[in-house]
Amino acid sequence: MNTLATKNASISRNGRCILHSATVSLSSGQLLSIVGPNGSGKSTLLRTLAGLWQANEGEVLLNSQPIKTFSRKDVAKRIAFVPQEALMDFSFTVGEIVAMGRHPHRGRFSRETASDHEAVENALERCDVVQLRHRLVTTLSGGERQRVVIARGLAVDPEFILLDEPTANLDVEHALEVLELCSILARDGKAVAFATHDLNAVARYASSVVLVQGGKLIDAGNREQVLSRKNVEDVFRVRAELVASDQGHPVYVFHRRMDNYPAQ
Amino acid sequence: MSAHAEIVQTPAQAVAERQRLRLGMFYVVLLPVLAVSILAGIAIGSTPIPWQTILHVIGTKVFPHWVSTAGLSDSDIVIVWLIRVPRVIVAVFVGAGLATAGVIMQALFRNPLAEPGLVGAGPGAVLGAVIAFVAGWTLHSVLALPLAAIVGALLALVLVYAMATRGGTTPVATLLLAGIAVGTLLSALSSLLLSLHIVDWQVAQEIVFWMMGGLDSRTWTHFWICAPFVLLGLAAAMIQSRDLDLLQQGEETAASLGLDIEASKRLLTLTAALLTGAAVAVAGLLAFVGLVVPHAVRLVVGPSNRRLLPASALAGAAFLILCDLAARTVHPPTEIRLGVVTALIGGPIFIWLLWRRSWESGEGSAGQ
Amino acid sequence: MTSGLKSFVPPLALAMLVGSMAAGVQRLASPPGGLQLPALVTSHPDFAVRTGGLEYPRESYDGDNFLVKIKRPPQRIVSQFYSIDEFLYSLVPPQRVVAVSASAYQRSVSNIVAYAEKYHPVIASDPERVLRLKPDLILVSSSARSDFTSLTRSTGVPTYRLYTNFSSLKQVAETIGLIGYLTGTEDAARLEEQQFRATVEAVKAARPAGTHKPRILGLGGNYSYGSETLFNDIVLTLGGINVCAQGGLKGYDEVNSEMIVKWDPEWIFAGANPGETEQTKAHLLANPAIAHTQAARDHHVVVLEGPVFFADSPYATSLLKAMASALYGSPAGEARPNETKPDKAKL
Numbered sequence: 001m002n003t004l005a006t007k008n009a010s011i012s013r014n015g016r017c018i019l020h021s022a023t024v025s026l027s028s029g030q031l032l033s034i035v036g037p038n039g040s041g042k043s044t045l046l047r048t049l050a051g052l053w054q055a056n057e058g059e060v061l062l063n064s065q066p067i068k069t070f071s072r073k074d075v076a077k078r079i080a081f082v083p084q085e086a087l088m089d090f091s092f093t094v095g096e097i098v099a100m101g102r103h104p105h106r107g108r109f110s111r112e113t114a115s116d117h118e119a120v121e122n123a124l125e126r127c128d129v130v131q132l133r134h135r136l137v138t139t140l141s142g143g144e145r146q147r148v149v150i151a152r153g154l155a156v157d158p159e160f161i162l163l164d165e166p167t168a169n170l171d172v173e174h175a176l177e178v179l180e181l182c183s184i185l186a187r188d189g190k191a192v193a194f195a196t197h198d199l200n201a202v203a204r205y206a207s208s209v210v211l212v213q214g215g216k217l218i219d220a221g222n223r224e225q226v227l228s229r230k231n232v233e234d235v236f237r238v239r240a241e242l243v244a245s246d247q248g249h250p251v252y253v254f255h256r257r258m259d260n261y262p263a264q
Numbered sequence: 265m266s267a268h269a270e271i272v273q274t275p276a277q278a279v280a281e282r283q284r285l286r287l288g289m290f291y292v293v294l295l296p297v298l299a300v301s302i303l304a305g306i307a308i309g310s311t312p313i314p315w316q317t318i319l320h321v322i323g324t325k326v327f328p329h330w331v332s333t334a335g336l337s338d339s340d341i342v343i344v345w346l347i348r349v350p351r352v353i354v355a356v357f358v359g360a361g362l363a364t365a366g367v368i369m370q371a372l373f374r375n376p377l378a379e380p381g382l383v384g385a386g387p388g389a390v391l392g393a394v395i396a397f398v399a400g401w402t403l404h405s406v407l408a409l410p411l412a413a414i415v416g417a418l419l420a421l422v423l424v425y426a427m428a429t430r431g432g433t434t435p436v437a438t439l440l441l442a443g444i445a446v447g448t449l450l451s452a453l454s455s456l457l458l459s460l461h462i463v464d465w466q467v468a469q470e471i472v473f474w475m476m477g478g479l480d481s482r483t484w485t486h487f488w489i490c491a492p493f494v495l496l497g498l499a500a501a502m503i504q505s506r507d508l509d510l511l512q513q514g515e516e517t518a519a520s521l522g523l524d525i526e527a528s529k530r531l532l533t534l535t536a537a538l539l540t541g542a543a544v545a546v547a548g549l550l551a552f553v554g555l556v557v558p559h560a561v562r563l564v565v566g567p568s569n570r571r572l573l574p575a576s577a578l579a580g581a582a583f584l585i586l587c588d589l590a591a592r593t594v595h596p597p598t599e600i601r602l603g604v605v606t607a608l609i610g611g612p613i614f615i616w617l618l619w620r621r622s623w624e625s626g627e628g629s630a631g632q
Numbered sequence: 633m634t635s636g637l638k639s640f641v642p643p644l645a646l647a648m649l650v651g652s653m654a655a656g657v658q659r660l661a662s663p664p665g666g667l668q669l670p671a672l673v674t675s676h677p678d679f680a681v682r683t684g685g686l687e688y689p690r691e692s693y694d695g696d697n698f699l700v701k702i703k704r705p706p707q708r709i710v711s712q713f714y715s716i717d718e719f720l721y722s723l724v725p726p727q728r729v730v731a732v733s734a735s736a737y738q739r740s741v742s743n744i745v746a747y748a749e750k751y752h753p754v755i756a757s758d759p760e761r762v763l764r765l766k767p768d769l770i771l772v773s774s775s776a777r778s779d780f781t782s783l784t785r786s787t788g789v790p791t792y793r794l795y796t797n798f799s800s801l802k803q804v805a806e807t808i809g810l811i812g813y814l815t816g817t818e819d820a821a822r823l824e825e826q827q828f829r830a831t832v833e834a835v836k837a838a839r840p841a842g843t844h845k846p847r848i849l850g851l852g853g854n855y856s857y858g859s860e861t862l863f864n865d866i867v868l869t870l871g872g873i874n875v876c877a878q879g880g881l882k883g884y885d886e887v888n889s890e891m892i893v894k895w896d897p898e899w900i901f902a903g904a905n906p907g908e909t910e911q912t913k914a915h916l917l918a919n920p921a922i923a924h925t926q927a928a929r930d931h932h933v934v935v936l937e938g939p940v941f942f943a944d945s946p947y948a949t950s951l952l953k954a955m956a957s958a959l960y961g962s963p964a965g966e967a968r969p970n971e972t973k974p975d976k977a978k979l
Contacts, residue, residue: 052519076522087514089374090567093283100510104522108503134283156521311764339766342787347760403775404696406782463855463885466775481759481779483786599758 002159002191003027004079008058009048019044020216021058026160031186032193033206035227037236041215042195043084043164049193050081050162076104080153084165086145091136094148098123101155123154127181143174150181161185163194167201179205199236203227203250211235233257287565287575294578301585305352306344308593318344325349346483354482354490355588356581358547359557361494363580364501365539366554367573368532371508373436376562377618380554383443384420385537387450389544390475392416394454397471398461409474410489410545417541420450421533434529436515477548477603479588486546493542498577500535504528505569512567550584550603552610557583559617679795679803681810690813695774695793696781702790705816706769710762712780713773714741715796718945719807720771721747722824723817730765731756740905743939743947759783769814796944800865801832804948824946831949832869835956839871846959848872849897849927851916852942856887862944866952870959872899889921900927901934901955903941910935934958 005025011018019041026032026049034042047053048060051067060067067075080101101123102116124130127147132140137148146166153161163182167175175198183205186192196202202209202223209226211218213235219226232240232252239255306322307315321344323331333341365380373382380386392412401408428434428442454475462468501508507528510518515525543550557580558572565575584606591605682693690702707728711717714735721729721744732753736742756762759780762770770784773796784791792814798804805828812821848870850856850863857863857874858881867874875895876887900922904912913935916922927933940950 047516050520052516072524073522076520079520081516081520083514083516083520085514087374087512087517089376090512090562092509092512092567096509096568097513100506100513100521103506103510106506108506152517310758310760339763342763343760346783346787347763403778406778408778463883464775470775470777481777481783483779483783485782485786597758597761 001028002063002078003061004049004063004160004191005061006045006048006055006058007061009055009060010057011044011048011053012056018215019048019055022048022212022217023058024049024210024217024220026191026193028159028189028191029186030191030193031183031205031207032191032210033202033208034193034195034210034212035197035199035202035235036212036218037197040212040235042197042210042212044215045210045212046162046164046193046195047081049160050079051075052081073104077156078158079160079162080156080158082149082153082161082163082166084168086149088137088140088145091138093133094129094135094137094140094151095120095124095133097137097148098129098151098155101152104156119157120155123151126154126185127151128177142169143171143177146170146174146178147181150178154185158190160191160193163192165196166194167196167198175201199227199232199252203252283566287571290561290564290575294575294582298578298582298585301582301589302352302356305355305585305589306348308589309343309348310592310597311343313340313344318348321345322349350484350487351479351482351588352585354486354546355479355585357487357491357494358479358543358550359553359580359582359584360577361490361497361539361543361580362550362554362584363557363561363576364494364498364573365536365543366558366580367569367576368501368508368536368539369554370558370562371512371569372529372532372536373440374512374514376559376621377555379552380536380540380543381447382440383533383537384424384446384450385417385540386544386549387447387454388420388423388537389413389417389541390549391420391450391454391457393474393544393548394457394471397467397474398457400467402470406483406485407489410486410542413545414493414538414541416450417537417544418534420446421537425530425533433526436529439529439533473601474548475603476601477550477606478591478599478601479547480599482546490542490546493538497535497539497542498573500531501573502570504532504535505573508532508569509567512569548603551607552614553580553584553587553606556610556613556617560613563617679798679806681806683810683813686813686818690816692792692810692814695795696778698785698793700790700792700814702769702814702816704768706767706790706814708765708767708769709815710756710765710767710770711736712757712771712776713794713796715944716771716773716794716811717748718743718943718947719811720815722946723808723812723820724815725817726751728815729753730767731762733757740938741942743943743945743950763787763789771811771814798862798944799860800862801828801869801948801952802865804862804944804946805829805832808946828946828949832952835952836869836871838956838960840960843871846870846872847875847878847896847898847926848955849875849892849895849900849925851887851900851902852884854886854888855884856881858882858885862948863951866948866955869952870955872959889919892921893924896925898926898930899932899934899959900925901936901941901958903938904935906937906939909937932958 003025006022008021008023009019010021022045024045034045036042044053048055051060062070062075062078099112099120102112102119105116124133127150129144129147129151132144132148137145140148146169150163150166166178166182170178179201182192182194186207206223208221209223210220211226211231218235219231229240229242237257239257241253243251243253245251307318317336317340320331320336321341324333324336325345362380369378369380369382370376392415393409396402396409396412401412424439424442424446425434427446428438458468458471507523510521510523511525511528519525558576561576561579562572565571587605587609588602591600591602594600684691688702688704692700694700708730709720709724709728710731711720711729712733714733717732717736726747729751730753732748732755734755736744736748736753737755739745742748754761754765756765762784767789770789770791772781772791772793774793776793781791781793794807794810798807805825808821808825808828812818848867856876859877860883864874864877875897879891879895881887900916902912902916913933916933916935917928922928922933936951936954939947940954943951
């Protein structure tokens with residue numbers, strides 16, 4: 001059982017506190033969703049968990065050890081981070097991009113080993129991009145790119161996969177594909193966390209939810225408890241109604257609030 | 265037959281096949297071009313020498329125990345071995361160095377149109393050289409100008425880096441802006457020194473000529489000055505080729521895959537500054553070489569830096585020898601300055617690449 | 633800021649690497665005579681003539697402090713500077729001069745066009761062309777690039793850097809002797825030097841005694857001659873005052889109209905292309921600042937032809953004499969019988 005946790009972690013940038021004393025934990029088999037409006041600090045929390053940003057106060061624990069005690073490469077081997085905006089200005093092939101996921105496992109001068117090859121094949125297959133292997137990434141659609149970037153994360157063969165807004169730029173079909181993939185990964189024993197503001201995606205897939213607003217943790221726990229109507233209405237400043245879909249999934253319907261917002 | 269084979273292949277396989285083929289073809293074409301341009305660079309000069317004599321001289325120098333100097337005049341030996349060969353060899357290293365620096369910069373700034381002088385190294389090297397001219401150092405030691413140029417390039421880099429660094433991180437966007445600002449400032453200082461010394465018309469003429477780049481009067485000393493830096497820089501770049509690939513995917517991705525991006529950026533800009541400084545030191549300012557060559561080579565061999573670096577270095581070498589050949593032969597007996605030639609040849613190629621790029625973007629296939 | 637400072641460490645380490653590289657180059661690939669790094673500190677050496685005995689091989693330290701050895705009297709001499717061209721044709725049999733500077737052929741500055749056109753020395757500035765001439769002595773100026781000298785030296789051709797930024801007639805005279813020593817024409821040089829010195833002395837002697845010291849300005853375009861120039865020494869030899877030097881100008885530098893008005897010279901000497909002296913004079917007088925000077929009012933603006941005015945060689949006596957005759961009306965300095973030296977009749 002692998003765990004990744006922040007303990008009272010705070011992050012300041014340019015003298016402004018953008019994450020305030022956050023305590024969150026993620027463990028194998030879990031599909032955690034970090035939810036909040038734009039600029040609420042969910043990406044910050046995700047980067048802190050990934051060890052990309054150092055907490056100014058508090059700490060990040062990887063398997064109960066402070067993450068600072070691990071080398072950069074050891075962290076990279078355990079935690080894959082999938083950024084929101086994939087930079088694809090250079091025409092690498094999909095195969096090359098996914099193989100980059102093996103970087104933390106490879107020595108500077110070592111060639112690709114059998115296990116590297118296997119991990120890449122596996123990742124290509126899991127993300128259903130095998131047939132794209134030789135395509136140039138500059139020629140891919142947004143959905144295909146997202147899958148390729150996730151495949152690169154999987155090629156790391158990590159214990160934790162952290163995705164920042166994985167569905168933000170995708171159409172409905174591809175968004176569902178990606179979320180489906182996340183839940184399969186969690187079912188297979190990986191610890192998966194993704195940041196999003198798409199509440200319906202969360203409602204459908206995530207097992208546990210962290211709700212953030214203005215850099216502060218509002219609530220954390222299981223989905224039904226955290227995404228209560230009151231929480232959602234407070235955090236997103238809308239009027240929400242929760243209905244059930246034909247197949248019994250909870251679905252949020254939002255309405256603009258007509259009253260004046262209470263001063264924060 | 266072949267048409268049939270193409271139909272059977274899937275498009276993806278065809279792309280992979282084409283890329284492998286392209287890399288092979290690239291070397292099949294480039295290596296002979298490089299060899300021929302080296303030989304042509306040695307064979308063609310301001311006074312005619314038969315090619316047998318040239319091969320004979322090279323033979324006596326490369327295999328001193330096997331080939332005798334009988335039948336060669338002293339001046340032939342001197343002209344071939346002390347004037348023409350060093351000039352071509354220096355062109356090889358300068359071209360390779362600039363192209364390598366261009367590859368590094370383009371990966372670092374994630375922009376296929378970045379060029380080696382971006383972090384202030386080019387203008388810094390120029391200022392160092394201009395100071396060496398103005399102070400009269402160049403009159404007395406061959407080493408003065410190259411040393412001043414390399415030191416200038418490094419100091420400019422330090423200045424740019426110090427300006428762009430806040431709290432231990434150096435965002436490349438800030439680095440780029442600081443590089444442009446410092447570069448412009450240093451260029452202005454060079455111009456200031458030049459205008460203050462325009463009175464000394466010979467010094468001013470030397471500076472202006474040098475700023476236009478050139479490989480005249482290059483000796484083995486110049487080779488020893490630039491070759492170690494270029495070899496060191498190329499080796500450092502090759503060692504970091506996978507890091508460059510990662511940085512091209514964005515700093516966050518690179519960091520999440522275990523790269524120490526700040527250390528990596530420091531080392532890479534330093535490598536590029538050294539390469540640029542060493543090139544400027546022995547050849548003056550040569551526009552477009554570090555910009556056009558890596559960009560054009562990338563279109564053929566793809567963006568993977570492990571393949572791109574050696575390919576660009578060789579292509580840069582061939583490009584510069586051919587430009588130098590043009591500079592020497594277009595308008596005899598006067599030599600056209602090499603920087604003018606590289607700009608006249610590189611400029612249109614660059615415009616064509618830009619046009620091609622925007623056309624591709626118009627097709628909705630290329631990013632940025 | 634500590635991290636900012638840390639980023640200084642690798643470049644500093646590299647600066648040290650560069651230094652050791654320089655040392656390595658000095659050991660491994662040093663051109664003959666070394667890289668002359670100490671010369672960087674004392675960059676502008678003063679004029680000095682350091683020669684040895686008259687037997688061969690002759691040895692002399694040149695302007696780079698480099699000991700040049702000449703095994704036998706040079707027969708194929710290459711000059712790289714316009715004043716050196718003029719020195720050579722004053723001393724050496726003209727066939728021995730195989731290459732000259734481009735200026736040798738330019739009527740606007742050269743005193744030796746007639747020699748050049750008769751003997752057709754090559755204009756060679758690129759090393760390959762120079763070496764193709766199989767030279768046995770290459771004479772370069774104070775301003776020649778070390779790239780060139782180190783290359784020719786590495787080929788074993790004696791390459792001598794002459795000090796050519798003359799600031800006195802005495803230096804010109806000594807250089808006549810030096811070039812005579814280097815080219816094996818010491819007898820011709822002794823004669824030429826004696827005549828040169830005699831002309832100078834004659835001009836000095838012919839100076840009217842006790843008169844007012846004329847205030848003189850020399851103009852070459854917008855530039856003028858301050859202290860530490862040959863023109864300045866000529867003005868002093870003539871018993872005049874160089875207004876530029878008095879005004880604080882050092883070397884050859886730009887002057888503007890305001891300075892000319894302020895200094896108010898009594899005499900203005902300027903150079904022009906041969907045949908264009910009248911136009912140049914009119915052009916000068918059209919400048920209100922010059923028109924306002926005492927010199928203009930007294931009709932003391934004298935325009936001389938370029939070869940006379942710009943001579944930095946034994947021909948500097950022509951300027952001395954031309955100025956003397958303008959100032960004092962006396963055709964002073966009859967001590968130089970071969971004054972019409974570049975005359976075609978003599979060739």
